[in-house]
Amino acid sequence: MKAKNIELVGENHMTNIFKSSLSNILDLFYPHLCLHCSSKLEKNHFYFCKICLNDFSYLEVRDNVSTYAVFENMGCIKTLLKEIKTQKILSITKITAAFIVVQHFRLKWPLPDVIYPMHNSLIKDHQYYLSKEVSLFLKRPMKKKQNLSKVALIVFDVLNIEKMNQIKEKLLFKKVYAIGLCFDVLFDDFDLLL
Numbered sequence: 001m002k003a004k005n006i007e008l009v010g011e012n013h014m015t016n017i018f019k020s021s022l023s024n025i026l027d028l029f030y031p032h033l034c035l036h037c038s039s040k041l042e043k044n045h046f047y048f049c050k051i052c053l054n055d056f057s058y059l060e061v062r063d064n065v066s067t068y069a070v071f072e073n074m075g076c077i078k079t080l081l082k083e084i085k086t087q088k089i090l091s092i093t094k095i096t097a098a099f100i101v102v103q104h105f106r107l108k109w110p111l112p113d114v115i116y117p118m119h120n121s122l123i124k125d126h127q128y129y130l131s132k133e134v135s136l137f138l139k140r141p142m143k144k145k146q147n148l149s150k151v152a153l154i155v156f157d158v159l160n161i162e163k164m165n166q167i168k169e170k171l172l173f174k175k176v177y178a179i180g181l182c183f184d185v186l187f188d189d190f191d192l193l194l
């Protein structure tokens, strides 16, 4: 192969690397395939296609509950859970936090004084980041210290109602609310647990 050709091949190779790394970076923000069914996304659709977006229907709100979830634990929501755990897409935690905040307002719960992180603050896992984003949206601090005069909100990805109720009893707050992206059981079984 002549030197010039080698140069050209090299150049093309570099261009391809550049293009593919650029698209990898863009994929971090805007993947072009639906995260759930992998079909090509329509214009102005991000992360999930039109059909899959139908799974994103908020659970009907109830009165007098202090432990609740945003969505049914199924389909696309399971995919969303997987994505927030891997945190490959940079904005997915923020989007999930926005769903949680919307459901919090729909439930008409009072604004908490603090967001209480359940986990050791040294381990910054996806639930820590999710709590952090909710705390930014609600403009309330994330605090590990318990306080009998304050209302606390705890944020989960998946919520186990029984376990949560046991935890709540031991916490020293005026009132504790807990919200998860979904329950660990299907919503149909929910009444059995209340």
Ligand SMILES: [Zn+2]
Pocket (backbone or CB within 6 Å): 034, 035, 036, 037, 038, 039, 048, 049, 050, 051, 052, 053
């Ligand atoms: Zn889809």
